[in-house]
Amino acid sequence: xxxxxxxxxxxxxxxxxxxxxxxxxxxxxxxxxxxxxxxxxxxxxxxxxxxxxxxxxxxxxxxxxxxxxxxxxxxxxxxxxxxxxxxxxxxxxxxxxxxxxxxxxxxxxxxxxxxxxxxxxxxxxxxxxxxxxxxxxxxxxxxxxxxxxxxxxxxxxxxxxxxxxxxxxxxxxxxxxxxxxxxxxxxxxxxxxxxxxxxxxxxxxxxxxxxxxxxxxxxxxxxxxxxxxxxxxxxxxxxxxxxxxxxxxxxxxxxxxxxxxxxxxxxxxxxxxxxxxxxxxxxxxxxxxxxxxxxxxxxxxxxxxxxxxxxxxxxxxxxxxxxxxxxxxx
Amino acid sequence: xxxxxxxxxxxxxxxxxxxxxxxxxxxxxxxxxxxxxxxxxxxxxxxxxxxxxxxxxxxxxxxxxxxxxxxxxxxxxxxxxxxxxxxxxxxxxxxxxxxxxxxxxxxxxxxxxxxxxxxxxxxxxxxxxxxxxxxxxxxxxxxxxxxxxxxxxxxxxxxxxxxxxxxxxxxxxxxxxxxxxxxxxxxxxxxxxxxxxxxxxxxxxxxxxxxxxxxxxxxxxxxxxxxxxxxxxxxxxxxxxxxxxxxxxxxxxxxxxxxxxxxxxxxxxxxxxxxxxxxxxxxxxxxxxxxxxxxxxxxxxxxxxxxxxxxxxxxxxxxxxxxxxxxxx
Numbered sequence: 001x002x003x004x005x006x007x008x009x010x011x012x013x014x015x016x017x018x019x020x021x022x023x024x025x026x027x028x029x030x031x032x033x034x035x036x037x038x039x040x041x042x043x044x045x046x047x048x049x050x051x052x053x054x055x056x057x058x059x060x061x062x063x064x065x066x067x068x069x070x071x072x073x074x075x076x077x078x079x080x081x082x083x084x085x086x087x088x089x090x091x092x093x094x095x096x097x098x099x100x101x102x103x104x105x106x107x108x109x110x111x112x113x114x115x116x117x118x119x120x121x122x123x124x125x126x127x128x129x130x131x132x133x134x135x136x137x138x139x140x141x142x143x144x145x146x147x148x149x150x151x152x153x154x155x156x157x158x159x160x161x162x163x164x165x166x167x168x169x170x171x172x173x174x175x176x177x178x179x180x181x182x183x184x185x186x187x188x189x190x191x192x193x194x195x196x197x198x199x200x201x202x203x204x205x206x207x208x209x210x211x212x213x214x215x216x217x218x219x220x221x222x223x224x225x226x227x228x229x230x231x232x233x234x235x236x237x238x239x240x241x242x243x244x245x246x247x248x249x250x251x252x253x254x255x256x257x258x259x260x261x262x263x264x265x266x267x268x269x270x271x272x273x274x275x276x277x278x279x280x281x282x283x284x285x286x287x288x289x290x291x292x293x294x295x296x297x298x299x300x301x302x303x304x305x306x307x308x309x310x311x312x313x314x315x316x317x318x319x320x321x322x323x324x325x326x327x328x329x330x
Numbered sequence: 331x332x333x334x335x336x337x338x339x340x341x342x343x344x345x346x347x348x349x350x351x352x353x354x355x356x357x358x359x360x361x362x363x364x365x366x367x368x369x370x371x372x373x374x375x376x377x378x379x380x381x382x383x384x385x386x387x388x389x390x391x392x393x394x395x396x397x398x399x400x401x402x403x404x405x406x407x408x409x410x411x412x413x414x415x416x417x418x419x420x421x422x423x424x425x426x427x428x429x430x431x432x433x434x435x436x437x438x439x440x441x442x443x444x445x446x447x448x449x450x451x452x453x454x455x456x457x458x459x460x461x462x463x464x465x466x467x468x469x470x471x472x473x474x475x476x477x478x479x480x481x482x483x484x485x486x487x488x489x490x491x492x493x494x495x496x497x498x499x500x501x502x503x504x505x506x507x508x509x510x511x512x513x514x515x516x517x518x519x520x521x522x523x524x525x526x527x528x529x530x531x532x533x534x535x536x537x538x539x540x541x542x543x544x545x546x547x548x549x550x551x552x553x554x555x556x557x558x559x560x561x562x563x564x565x566x567x568x569x570x571x572x573x574x575x576x577x578x579x580x581x582x583x584x585x586x587x588x589x590x591x592x593x594x595x596x597x598x599x600x601x602x603x604x605x606x607x608x609x610x611x612x613x614x615x616x617x618x619x620x621x622x623x624x625x626x627x628x629x630x631x632x633x634x635x636x637x638x639x640x641x642x643x644x645x646x647x648x649x650x651x652x653x654x655x656x657x658x659x
C-alpha cells in the first residue's frame with residue numbers, strides 16, 4: 001500500500017470575488033522512502049496540495065472533497081485534534097521562506113523545544129538536548145551555541161537548516177518540502193538539497209519535493225509528477241518524465257528552459273499563450289488552447305490519467321493512443 | 331567594439347558605491363560595500379551578462395550605470411564622454427539612449443495609468459514628436475513586443491506577468507535607445523513565459539542593434555542571451571569572459587562553483603564534478619581582506635588573505651584570482 005494516496009482531490013476557496021477552484025481532481029500516490037518531485041508553474045496547485053495534505057487549508061471558506069489516505073486513513077475525515085497528532089509527527093513540512101516561518105523574537109532552540117513539547121511530555125532540559133542534537137544532524141556548526149541564536153543572526157541557508165531540524169524532530173514518515181531552496185542562492189541551494197537527500201536516506205522517509213525548478217526536480221526526485229491547472233498531467237519515474245516526457249505540457253516545459261551545459265540553442269521553444277485563470281478554465285483538457293496536438297475531442301472531455309507503461313501515467317488521450325499503437329506494433 | 335571610433339558604448343571604471351549601514355551598525359560608522367571597484371565595457375550592439383547571487387551588487391550596478399544612483403567614486407563613460415557627474419538636467423537628453431527594464435512587472439508599471447500612457451511617457455518626457463506621432467510610435471512598439479495596438483487602452487492589471495514585462499520592454503524601447511539595462515527581466519516569470527520574453531529580447535537585440543546589460547542570478551538564462559559574461563561576487567567582478575569560454579573553461583573558482591551548482595533538468599548525462607564550496611557569502615558590511623571569495627574557496631592560500639587579486643588577463647578571460655583554474659596567458 002502506498003504511504004500517501006491522494007484521490008480526486010478538489011479544493012476551492014470561497015472569496016468575495018466568487019469561488020476559486022485550486023485543485024480540480026488531483027490524484028497522486030507516494031510510496032515509502034521515495035522522493036516525489038511535484039513540479040508546475042505558479043498557480044498550478046502545488047502549494048495548495050501540500051497545505052491540504054497537512055490540513056492547513058481547512059477553513060469555513062474552503063471546500064475540500066476527495067480523499068487523502070495516509071496508510072489507508074483518510075486525513076480529510078480526521079478531527080482537527082486527531083490531525084494535529086499526525087501533523088508534525090508523521091507528516092512534517094518545510095516551507096519556502098525560513099525567515100517568515102520562524103518567530104523573529106524567539107531563539108531558534110526555544111522554537112524547536114516548543115515543537116517537541118507540543119507532541120511529547122519532555123522536560124525542558126531533555127528537549128533542549130534534543131534540539132542541539134537535531135541542529136547537529138542538519139549540519140549546523142557549533143550547535144551548542146547556535147541553539148541560542150535568534151533567526152536574524154543566522155544566514156538564509158542556516159535558517160532553512162533549522163526548519164529542517166524542526167521538521168525531523170519526530171522522525172516523520174513523510175516530509176513535505178515546498179520550494180525549500182527557492183529563496184536561496186544556487187551555491188547554498190546545492191548544500192541544502194544534498195542535506196535533504198542525505199537525511200531522507202538516513203531516516204527512510206518519503207519526501208514530497210515541491211518545486212517550479214525542473215533542474216532541482218531532475219536531480220533530486222525518483223518520481224516526478226507534473227501539475228497543470230489543479231491536476232496531475234504526467235506522473236512517472238524521473239528518468240522517464242524528464243528524460244523522455246510524453247505529455248505535451250511536460251515536453252513544452254522542458255523545451256522552454258535554457259541549459260547551463262550542452263550546445264547553446266539559438267532560440268528557445270516557448271509554450272504559446274499563458275496559463276489559464278483558475279476561474280475561467282478552458283473546457284475539456286485545460287491545456288488544449290496551448291497544445292500543438294489538440295484535437296476537437298480535447299475541448300470536450302477532461303482527460304483521465306492513464307498508464308502508458310508500468311508506473312508512467314499521462315492525462316493525454318492523444319499521446320496515449322500513439323504510444324499504445326507503437327507498443328502494440330513492436 | 332565600435333569599429334569606427336574604437337570607443338565602447340559604455341565604459342565603467344573602478345565604480346564604487348558604499349551605503350551607510352542601517353540601525354545600530356550605522357552609529358558604528360559601518361558602510362555596506364555594495365559595489366567595490368567594478369570595471370567593464372559594453373560595445374555597441376553587444377550583450378554583456380552580469381551574473382551573481384543575492385546581495386552581490388548586481389542591481390546597484392544597474393542603477394549606477396543608468397545614473398539612478400550617485401556613485402561614491404569611479405567613472406562612467408558613454409561613448410567616451412564622462413557622464414559620472416553630469417547633473418540631472420544635463421543627463422536628460424542622454425536618457426533617450428539608455429533605458430532600463432526592471433524585474434518586477436507588477437510594481438514597475440503605474441497601476442492607474444493606461445498602458446498607452448505608460449509606454450508614451452518617455453516620449454513625452456523627451457518631447458519627441460507631436461501627439462499623433464507619439465500615438466503611432468506607441469502602437470508600433472506595442473506591436474513590436476507582441477502586444478496588440480488596442481492594448482494601449484487597457485490598464486496593467488488586465489495583463490498577465492509576461493505581458494506586463496512586454497509593456498516594460500515597450501516603454502524602454504519607445505525612445506529607440508542604444509543601451510538597455512535589464513535587471514532580472516525574466517526572473518518573476520514562469521518558465522513557459524520566460525522563454526517567450528527571452529526570444530523577444532533576442533529579436534529586439536538583433537533588429538535594432540541594441541547593446542544590452544543583462545543582469546540575472548540565473549546562470550542558464552545569462553548564458554542564453556549574452557555575448558560576454560561578467561561574474562560578480564560581493565561587490566567585485568571576479569571574471570569576465572566570452573560566454574562559450576566561461577562555460578567551457580571557467581577560470582575563477584567561484585565561477586566554477588556557481589556553474590557546477592546549477593541543477594540540470596536532464597537525465598542520464600555525464601555526472602558533473604561539483605566544485606565544493608562551503609558556507610554562504612559573508613556580509614558586505616565587512617568583506618574579507620584580500621580575495622573576497624577566500625573564505626569559501628577550496629584553493630585559498632595565505633596570499634589570498636593578504637593581497638587582493640587584480641582582474642587580469644588569463645587565457646583570453648579577465649580573472650581576479652591568485653590561483654586561477656586556467657593559467658595559460
